[in-house]
Amino acid sequence: MIKLQTQNHLFKQGNSIIRILLLLVIFTAFNCSKEVITEPEYSQDYFPLSVGNKWIFKSGEIEWSIEVMGRKLISSHNYFIVVRTYENIPDTGYYRINGLRQILVNFEGTDYLFIDFMKTPGETWDTFGTMFAKVRNLNLIVTVPAGTFNDVTEIYFDNYELSDLYEHNYYAPGIGLIRSVGFRRVSELISAFVNGVNIPR
Numbered sequence: 001m002i003k004l005q006t007q008n009h010l011f012k013q014g015n016s017i018i019r020i021l022l023l024l025v026i027f028t029a030f031n032c033s034k035e036v037i038t039e040p041e042y043s044q045d046y047f048p049l050s051v052g053n054k055w056i057f058k059s060g061e062i063e064w065s066i067e068v069m070g071r072k073l074i075s076s077h078n079y080f081i082v083v084r085t086y087e088n089i090p091d092t093g094y095y096r097i098n099g100l101r102q103i104l105v106n107f108e109g110t111d112y113l114f115i116d117f118m119k120t121p122g123e124t125w126d127t128f129g130t131m132f133a134k135v136r137n138l139n140l141i142v143t144v145p146a147g148t149f150n151d152v153t154e155i156y157f158d159n160y161e162l163s164d165l166y167e168h169n170y171y172a173p174g175i176g177l178i179r180s181v182g183f184r185r186v187s188e189l190i191s192a193f194v195n196g197v198n199i200p201r
Contacts, residue, residue: 046117046153046171047103049080049095053194055177058145059187062087066177074106115155117171130160142170144178144188147200152178175199 054067064086072079072094079094094106101117107128114127116135124134133155140152149172159165170179178189192199 045101046173046176047095047097047115048174048176048194049082049097050195051080053176053192055192055194056190057180057187058190059185063190064187074109077111079106115171117153127157130162131157131165132160133157136168140170142172142179144190146178146189146191149175149178 049068051068051070054065056063056065058064064084066082066084069081069083072081074094077096079096082093082095084091084093095114096104096106098104102113103115103117104111105114105128106112110128112128113125115133116123116125119125119135121135121138124132126132135153136156137154139150140154142149142152151173153171155169155171157165157167157169164183166182168179168181169177172178175189175192175194180187189199
């Protein structure tokens with residue numbers, strides 16, 4: 001009788017251990033499905049995304065800014081919150097870096113390729129909404145009020161439906177956007193704070 005009770009006790013103990021192991025497996029699987037993907041930061045690249053980075057531009061008599069304000073988790077990805085303020089009107093965008101120098105933008109809940117710095121001149125891609133983009137030029141030297149920059153890449157944006165929404169954007173390594181030319185508008189960088197460095201230095 002004692003032997004039978006001992007066997008029953010061991011059997012119940014074994015069942016309890018199996019239940020605990022199953023719960024651990026389920027818990028681990030659930031946590032893996034909720035894993036947050038850590039996005040890389042390219043501090044020396046053409047689109048520096050780091051909280052606190054800020055760029056000040058001048059367009060005619062108007063000064064406006066772009067600032068990386070923080071991060072936001074969307075669909076398990078960490079996005080940088082980028083706020084563009086023009087004439088005191090803020091416009092918020094969500095950007096992340098995808099591997100080899102690709103910048104993705106989350107537009108209305110969907111990721112789109114915003115800029116691919118690996119493309120060769122002339123290569124185009126569709127971006128968000130009715131916009132498309134292409135690499136226009138590489139290795140430019142561009143002078144703006146904030147200084148003279150080498151190895152600048154020109155990215156051209158346009159709209160399939162509206163012809164006056166085009167932009168020629170110029171990006172310098174380690175700095176980001178330094179010049180933007182659109183319909184009846186030229187904006188140039190006058191100062192910036194990028195990855196702990198003031199520009200002009």
